[in-house]
Amino acid sequence: MDEVAVSSGLLKQTLEAWEKQQPVPAVWQSFVAWPQLRGLSATELSLRLYDLCQEMVQQQLNGQRQVEGLPPITPPTTRPAALAVLVQEFSQNSEKLEGWSTLYHRHFSPVSLRPKEIETAVPHSRRNVDRRHRQGVDMLWELLYRQEMTAMGRTEMARLCRHLPPPDYAHLFGVETLLNRLLEWAVAAESLPFFSIEGIGGIGKTTIARAAAHQMAKRGGWADVLWVSARQYNLDVEHGRLQPTTRAAQTFADIALHLSEQLGQLHLAGLPAEVKLERLQPILKANPHLVIIDNLETLADVDMLIPRLEPLADPTRFLLTSRHTMSRYPYIHILPVPDLSLADSQRLIESELARRHKPPSLTPAQMATIYQTVGGLPLALKLIAAQLARRPYEQALSWLQQADLTDPYIFIYRHAWHSLSPPAQRLLVDIMEIGPDGENWEGLELLSGLEGVALGTAVDELIDVSLLETSHQQDALLYRLHRLTVTFLRADVLGGWKMW
DSSP states (O other), X not given: OOGGGSOHHHXXXXXXXXXXXXXXXXXXXXXXTOGGGTTOXXXXXXXXXXXXXXXXXXXXXXXXXXXXXXXXXXXXXXXXXXXXXXXXXXXXXXXXHHHHHHHIIIIISSSOOOHHHHHHHTTOOHHXXXXXXXXXXHHHHHXXXXXXXXXXXXXXXXXXXXXXXXXXXXXXXXXXXXXXXXXXXXXXXXXXXXXXXXXXXXXXXXXXXXXXXXXXHHHOOOSEEEEEEOOOEEEETTXXXXXXXXXXXXXXXXXXXXXXXXXXXXXXXXXXXXXXXXXXXXXXXXXXEEEEEEOGGGOTTHHHHHHHHGGGOSSSEEEEEESSOOTTSTTEEEEEOOOOOXXXXXXXXXXXXXXXXXXXXXXXXXXXXXXXXXXXXXHHHHHHHHHHTTSOHHHHHHHHHTTTTHHHHHHHHHHHHHTSOHHHHHHHHHTTTOOTTOBOHHHHHHHHOOOHHXXXXXXHHXXXXXXXXXXXXXXXXXXXXXXXXXXXXXXXXXXXXXXX
């Protein structure tokens, strides 16, 4: 029902219709909070609506009676009984109780009382009786209005979120700061229209994007929320296996097609990708849309896509996730996703164990060993939790230290490894043993034997594919490898991958 239609005037019309035994306004069939009213005949609508309102009024009346220390009302079957209940309710000196009482006894009691009867029984002036009646009508209207607005909000939320994937999490840990940054970006008029969530595979980019999109939709202000996934595989955490996805976008043309379909522009299906985006531009420029493109790095022609999306932006916002940095584009905000802290990593594992009805029994030393091996990588921590739910800690640790968990990740690392130049590959292996705090530029030169432009080019390559991370300590820029990257290098690169 339209917000304006939910008015006290509509309720007064309806009460009068019941008094005169006339049909109630048909607009009630579009009342979102009560879908059971749809498709009814005029007679059925009047009866069903009356039953629903009667139940609501009696519930509110009993609530107020309880506040005043009175027992729940027994619907009166005789006029003297109805008048006795009315007098009891008016003797409590509660305006709210008197308002619900007047509304109930006028319209919803099995024995309806006329205004004159109420005026005589209370005793109150006719003016005061009318005031209490208006108060009761207004309270019922406010209740109906709140219920309808809540239902409309749920319906609108469901519409906006229809393209979002189901959440792959029960609880989120350690991402509040990242989510707040994304929410601020979404509403800041002066912000760049693109935001790229970046980090190593399994760090939680998709989870953060999905959670942010859901919260942005909840806040409203969007004509629609679109989600296009370029993810080629999903990970079965329970069994540590990769499952191919269906309809994953692989090219610029696929992205254009998915956007057209989600915007309802099915007639654009046969047109070239560039033409599709030209036809979508007026829609996306007229009203703000939120567009999420997940796993952008798997697209074959990402450098063709990004410049063609830029004309569609503002007021529309684009939220991207990628293992490769988009920092070369001046109109894209970059949000690197850090590891979870040790404490948040333990909370995540314990949450996963609790979800499987297993006691969270990790000691600080056991958790420290896990964290030393894989760091705060959410997907790896979920894999470990799945193992801990099935086997003792010692066996799970042996599985972990033998790097059996490399299988689900191997496509990530092999793809990244083979995309590197030989100098970048050498640098990655040479710096494998740097400490968790990182190494400065001079340290990289010393460890790798590279310097100047050659070292700079190799470092840029590793950063671009999220294999090398940077941090600032005082005035120094430090470089470090993710712990899981080191695990893979030891188990697979040094164990037999073709290097250079």
